[in-house]
Amino acid sequence: xxxxxxxxxxxARMGARARGAAGVLAxxxxxxxxxxxxxxxxxxxxxxxxxxxxxxxDVARGQDAGLSAAMLDRxxxxxxxxxxxxxxxxxxxxxxxxxxxxxxxxxxxxxLELTRVRVPIGVIGIIYESRPxxxxxxxxLCVRAGNAVIxxxxxxxIESNRAIHAxxxxxxxxxxxxxxxxxxxxxxxxxxxxxxxxxxxLIDLIIPRGGKSLVARVQAEARVPVLAHLDxxxxxFVHASAxxxxxxxxxxxxxxxxxGICGAMETLxxxxxxxxxxxLVEALQQAGCEVRGDPIEASIGxxxxxADPADWDTEYLDAICSVALVDGVDAALAHIARHGSGxxxxxxxxxxxxxxxxxxxxDSAIVLWNAxxxxxxxxxxxxxxxxxxxxxxxxxxxxxALEGLTTYKWVGRGSGQVRG
Amino acid sequence: xxxxxxxxxxxARMGARARGAAGVLAxxxxxxxxxxxxxxxxxxxxxxxxxxxxxxxDVARGQDAGLSAAMLDRxxxxxxxxxxxxxxxxxxxxxxxxxxxxxxxxxxxxxLELTRVRVPIGVIGIIYESRPxxxxxxxxLCVRAGNAVIxxxxxxxIESNRAIHAxxxxxxxxxxxxxxxxxxxxxxxxxxxxxxxxxxxLIDLIIPRGGKSLVARVQAEARVPVLAHLDxxxxxFVHASAxxxxxxxxxxxxxxxxxGICGAMETLxxxxxxxxxxxLVEALQQAGCEVRGDPIEASIGxxxxxADPADWDTEYLDAICSVALVDGVDAALAHIARHGSGxxxxxxxxxxxxxxxxxxxxDSAIVLWNAxxxxxxxxxxxxxxxxxxxxxxxxxxxxxALEGLTTYKWVGRGSGQVRG
Numbered sequence: 001x002x003x004x005x006x007x008x009x010x011x012a013r014m015g016a017r018a019r020g021a022a023g024v025l026a027x028x029x030x031x032x033x034x035x036x037x038x039x040x041x042x043x044x045x046x047x048x049x050x051x052x053x054x055x056x057x058d059v060a061r062g063q064d065a066g067l068s069a070a071m072l073d074r075x076x077x078x079x080x081x082x083x084x085x086x087x088x089x090x091x092x093x094x095x096x097x098x099x100x101x102x103x104x105x106x107x108x109x110x111x112l113e114l115t116r117v118r119v120p121i122g123v124i125g126i127i128y129e130s131r132p133x134x135x136x137x138x139x140x141l142c143v144r145a146g147n148a149v150i151x152x153x154x155x156x157x158i159e160s161n162r163a164i165h166a167x168x169x170x171x172x173x174x175x176x177x178x179x180x181x182x183x184x185x186x187x188x189x190x191x192x193x194x195x196x197x198x199x200x201x202l203i204d205l206i207i208p209r210g211g212k213s214l215v216a217r218v219q220a221e222a223r224v225p226v227l228a229h230l231d232x233x234x235x236x237f238v239h240a241s242a243x244x245x246x247x248x249x250x251x252x253x254x255x256x257x258x259x260g261i262c263g264a265m266e267t268l269x270x271x272x273x274x275x276x277x278x279x280l281v282e283a284l285q286q287a288g289c290e291v292r293g294d295p296i297e298a299s300i301g302x303x304x305x306x307a308d309p310a311d312w313d314t315e316y317l318d319a320i321c322s323v324a325l326v327d328g329v330d331a332a333l334a335h336i337a338r339h340g341s342g343x344x345x346x347x348x349x350x351x352x353x354x355x356x357x358x359x360x361x362x363d364s365a366i367v368l369w370n371a372x373x374x375x376x377x378x379x380x381x382x383x384x385x386x387x388x389x390x391x392x393x394x395x396x397x398x399x400x401a402l403e404g405l406t407t408y409k410w411v412g413r414g415s416g417q418v419r420g
Numbered sequence: 421x422x423x424x425x426x427x428x429x430x431x432a433r434m435g436a437r438a439r440g441a442a443g444v445l446a447x448x449x450x451x452x453x454x455x456x457x458x459x460x461x462x463x464x465x466x467x468x469x470x471x472x473x474x475x476x477x478d479v480a481r482g483q484d485a486g487l488s489a490a491m492l493d494r495x496x497x498x499x500x501x502x503x504x505x506x507x508x509x510x511x512x513x514x515x516x517x518x519x520x521x522x523x524x525x526x527x528x529x530x531x532l533e534l535t536r537v538r539v540p541i542g543v544i545g546i547i548y549e550s551r552p553x554x555x556x557x558x559x560x561l562c563v564r565a566g567n568a569v570i571x572x573x574x575x576x577x578i579e580s581n582r583a584i585h586a587x588x589x590x591x592x593x594x595x596x597x598x599x600x601x602x603x604x605x606x607x608x609x610x611x612x613x614x615x616x617x618x619x620x621x622l623i624d625l626i627i628p629r630g631g632k633s634l635v636a637r638v639q640a641e642a643r644v645p646v647l648a649h650l651d652x653x654x655x656x657f658v659h660a661s662a663x664x665x666x667x668x669x670x671x672x673x674x675x676x677x678x679x680g681i682c683g684a685m686e687t688l689x690x691x692x693x694x695x696x697x698x699x700l701v702e703a704l705q706q707a708g709c710e711v712r713g714d715p716i717e718a719s720i721g722x723x724x725x726x727a728d729p730a731d732w733d734t735e736y737l738d739a740i741c742s743v744a745l746v747d748g749v750d751a752a753l754a755h756i757a758r759h760g761s762g763x764x765x766x767x768x769x770x771x772x773x774x775x776x777x778x779x780x781x782x783d784s785a786i787v788l789w790n791a792x793x794x795x796x797x798x799x800x801x802x803x804x805x806x807x808x809x810x811x812x813x814x815x816x817x818x819x820x821a822l823e824g825l826t827t828y829k830w831v832g833r834g835s836g837q838v839r840g
Contacts, residue, residue, distance in 0.1 A: 023757070027781055106802055112791055114801060119783070121813055204813045225645070225814050246836040253838035337443070359831050361447055363539070371532055371834030380839070381534060381830070382526055393541055393624050394645050395815040398830045410801065410818045411779050414791030416666040418673035419800070 015202030040171025041090035120146030129210035132160035145405035155188035231341035232262030239349035240273035263376030435622030460591025461510035540566030549630035552580035565825035575608035651761035652682035659769035660693035683796030
C-alpha cells in the first residue's frame with residue numbers, strides 16, 4: 001500500500017497533466033473531439049481480444065477472491081459487451097456539442113455586448129466500482145464535453161480497465177489530442193481515492209458511480225464538489241381520478257419492468273378514494289412482487305403484509321413494494337416530502353388540476369404525470385447517454401449528460417467602455 | 421458559549437422551520453413574494469429610527485472593543501444608508517421572477533411532454549461579517565427566488581441585524597408569507613457557524629459574504645455546497661494592436677476607479693510590442709498608484725520598482741499594481757493561467773483575431789475585450805442586484821443574481837406511457 005503522501009503526489013501529478021490536457025481539449029474544434037471518440041470506438045473494437053484476455057484475468061482473480069455472482073456478472077465482458085461499449089463511445093461522438101453554445105446574449109446600454117457561453121468544467125474525477133464499461137462510457141462523455149478525466153475504477157477490474165483505457169488513449173492520439181485527457185489511476189490503492197477526494201483545485205468535480213456505500217463515502221469525505229445520486233426512493237401516487245387500467249399499467253411498469261434500476265418505484269401511494277386499490281396490489285403480487293403495507297393498509301382486502309416503519313425509507317431495488325393508502329394529493333405530497341429521496345415521483349390522475357398541483361409541489365428532480373418512473377433516464381429524455389442521475393439540488397439535477405458536464409463563462413465585447 | 425450540540429440543535433430546528441417555509445414560498449405566486457419585499461421595504465423605512473438606535477449600540481460596543489476605523493465604517497448606518505437598504509429591497513421586488521421559467525421543452529417520440537422548469541434551491545444559509553445591509557440585501561434576493569434563508573451575521577452587528585430582521589419579518593407577514601422564510605441566528609456564538617456548515621440536508625447552499633479568512637474557513641469546513649468568491653486577481657492584457665488612448669483609459673479605470681472591489685485590476689500585462697508601455701505605467705503612477713514589476717519590467721524606463729514573486733499572486737485591493745511585459749497573447753494567457761483567480765480578465769486589442777483567441781482561451785468566469793474589469797458586477801450585467809460573484813466552476817459563475825439562486829426540475833406530462 002502506498003503511503004497517503006505518495007497517493008497525494010500521484011494525484012497531484014495526474015491532476016497537473018490533466019489540467020494541461022483540459023486546456024487543449026477545451027479549445028480543440030468540436031470535430032476533433034468527436035473524431036477522437038470515433039477513433040477510440042474503432043480501437044476498442046480492434047482490441048476486443050486484448051480486452052477480453054485482460055478481463056478473464058480479472059474474472060479469474062475475482063473467482064479466487066470469492067466475489068459474489070452478481071459482482072462477477074458486473075465484471076465479466078464478452079465480445080458482445082465489448083462491441084456495445086465501442087458502439088456507446090461512437091454514439092457519444094454523434095451527440096450535439098455543448099461547448100461554445102450561447103446561453104444568452106444582450107447588448108448593454110453602454111454598448112458592451114455580453115454573452116454567456118458554455119465551456120467545459122475542466123478536470124473531472126470518476127470513482128467507480130466493478131463495471132469496466134464505465135471506463136469507456138464516462139471518459140467518452142467527459143471528452144465530448146471538452147473535459148479531461150481521471151478515472152479510478154474498482155480494484156477487481158483493473159486489468160480490464162487498463163486495456164480499455166489503452167484503446168481510449170489510442171483514439172485520442174490518432175485524433176491529435178493529448179493522451180493525458182483520459183488518465184487511469186494506475187494503482188488499486190484505496191488511498192488514491194482519498195487523494196482524489198481531497199484534490200481541491202486539481203479536480204473540479206467528482207462523480208461517483210456505484211453502490212450506496214461508495215457514494216456515501218465520497219459525499220462524506222470530498223473536499224471537491226460532487227455530483228452524485230444516492231437513493232431512488234420513488235413514488236407513484238394513484239389519485240382518485242386515475243383511470244384504473246392506466247394506473248395498473250404504470251404501477252406494474254414502474255415497479256416490475258426492471259426492479260434494480262434507480263428509477264424503479266419503491267412505494268405506491270393510493271388515494272383512499274381510488275376505486276380499486278386491491279386491484280393494483282393484486283396486479284403487483286401476480287407479477288411476482290412482494291407487497292408490504294402498514295396496519296392501515298391491511299384494509300386493502302388484507303392482502304398486504306404489514307410494513308416496518310423502515311420500509312417507507314427503503315430502496316429495495318428488488319421485487320418488493322411498500323404501499324400506503326393516503327387521503328388525497330396533499331397527504332401523498334407530505335409522504336413524499338418525508339420519505340422520498342428527491343429522485344423521481346409520479347402521479348396518475350385524470351384530474352388536470354390535481355396533477356398540476358402535484359407537479360408544482362413535488363420537490364423532486366423529476367416529476368411525472370401519467371407516466372412510469374422508469375422513464376428517469378438520459379436517453380429517454382433525449383439527452384443521449386447520461387453520466388448519472390443527480391439527486392442533489394445544485395448545478396445539475398436528474399439525468400446528467402453533456403450539458404451537465406459543462407459550465408459557462410461570461411464573454412463581454414466592448415469598444416473601450418470604462419465604468420468611470 | 422453554547423456547547424456544539426446546542427448549536428447543532430438550534431440550527432436543526434431553524435433548518436426544519438426554514439424547510440417548511442421554503443415549501444410555502446416556492447408555491448406562492450410571484451406577486452406575493454414581490455409584495456412581501458415591498459412591504460419589507462416600507463417596514464424598513466418606518467423602523468429607520470429603531471434600526472439606527474440598535475446600530476448605535478453596536479457601534480458603541482465596537483468602539484469599546486477597539487474595532488478598526490474601517491470596520492466601524494462598514495458597521496455604521498445613518499438615515500441615508502437605511503433608506504438605501506429599503507430602496508434595495510424594493511428594487512429586488514421589481515426584478516423578473518425566475519421561478520417557473522421554462523428552460524427547455526420537448527415532446528418525446530412516445531408523446532411524453534418534457535419541460536425543464538426553474539425552481540427555488542430551498543434553504544440558503546448566508547454567513548457574513550460586519551455589514552448590516554447584507555441582512556436585507558441577501559434575504560431579499562433569496563426570498564425573491566423562492567428560497568428560505570438562514571442569516572448569520574457578524575457578532576459586532578447583532579443589534580442592527582435584529583432590527584433589520586424584524587422589519588423583514590414584518591414584510592413577510594403583511595404579505596401572508598411565513599416568518600420562518602427569513603430567520604436570523606439569534607446567537608453570536610461561533611459554534612453556530614460550524615453547525616450551519618455541517619447542516620447537510622437541512623441547508624442546501626451556503627453563501628459566505630466577507631473577507632478572505634471567512635470564505636476560506638467556510639470552504640475548508642463546509643459539508644454543505646458553497647457558492648463563494650475567494651480572490652479577484654484580475655488582469656488587463658494590453659496587446660500590441662491596442663489603441664494607446666483606449667488602453668490608458670481602460671487600465672486607469674480597471675485599477676483606480678475603485679481599488680477595493682473584487683473587479684479591480686491587480687496585474688497589468690503589457691505586450692512587449694505595445695507602442696508605449698511607459699505611458700501606461702506613468703498614467704497609473706500619476707493617478708496615485710504604486711507600480712511594481714519584476715526585474716525584466718525595469719526595462720520600462722526604470723520607472724517600476726521590482727516586484728516580489730508573491731506580487732503576481734496578490735489581490736492588493738489598494739492603489740498598487742503589478743506590471744509584467746509579456747511576449748504576445750499566449751504568454752499573457754500563460755501568466756493568467758498561472759496566477760489568475762478565475763474572476764475577471766480583459767484584453768485591450770484592435771486585432772479581432774487576437775482578441776477572440778484570448779476570449780476563447782482565457783478560462784475565467786468573466787472575460788472582456790476592450791472594456792474595464794470593473795464591469796464585473798451583476799447590475800452592470802443587467803441582472804439587478806447580485807448576491808456575489810462566484811469564482812468556482814459549478815452551478816453559477818461570475819455575478820450571481822436571482823437565476824443563480826434557483827435550480828431546475830424536470831416535469832413530464834404523459835398519457836399513460838410505460839417503458840414496457
